[in-house]
Amino acid sequence: MTDLTDPSGASLRLSNDERERAVSAIQAHAAQGRLSEAEVQSRVQSARAAVTRGDLAPLFADLPGGVDLDGPGAGAGAGAGGGAGAAYAAPAAAAQPARDPYATPSEPYSRPANRRWGLAIVSVAPFVALILFFVTSTVWGYAxxxxxxLLVPITGAIVYGADGGRDRDRR
Structure with missing residues (x-):
């Protein structure tokens, strides 16, 4: 169990996973009838807006047990003794490692190399267009x-539009 009132740990910043564990603990206390619906909504909103561990301390000050922010997939509780502060389960998504947004089960993580080439091509396109502009204008005029x-936006459309919007669907 994490001591939220400990001054040495109160200034530590929270991760999204820790915020979700705190929300799970609040919801578990509500399921046991300790909090009204209005209190749950207020505390959940405060927990999701919390920046440091000290910001969570007032949310659990009047509740038995506490919240375990340090263990993977651990919830709130007083420990293995059970009783009023029995451990609450954290959401299953909180215990899972972060997933690469570009990898698919059949495709390993290979986007950065493709992105570097695309960035290089799109970065060079304006200079190529400028050189071609001056070369052809001296030969055939400016007409x-x-x-x-137009090579610049066409290059961008070809390089970044080639995946058919797959990246946008995954965000």
């Missing part, structure tokens, strides 16, 4: 030389 600058 249609400006069309080389």
């Amino acid at each position: 249609y030389s400006w069309l080389w600058f």
Whole structure:
């Protein structure tokens, strides 16, 4: 169990996983009838907005047990003794490791190399367009030389639009 009132740990920043464990503990106390619906909503909102462990201390000050922020998948409670502060289960998603947003089961993480090449190509496109603009304008004039600058958005569309929006669906 984490001592939220300990001054040495009160200034430690919370992770999203720790906030969700605190929310689970609040909901478990509500399920046992210790908190009204209005109190639950207020405390859950405060827990999700908490920045440090000290910000969570007032939320559990009047509740038995506490909250375990340190253990993976651990919930609130006074320990193995059971009783009023029995351990509460954290959500299953909290215990899972962070998943790579670009990897699929059949495709290992390989996006950074592709992104570096795409970034290089899109970064060079304006300079290529500028060089082609000056070369063709001296040979044929300025009438249609400006069309080389369309190379910039076309390059971006080809490089970043090639996946058909798969990245947007995963966010």
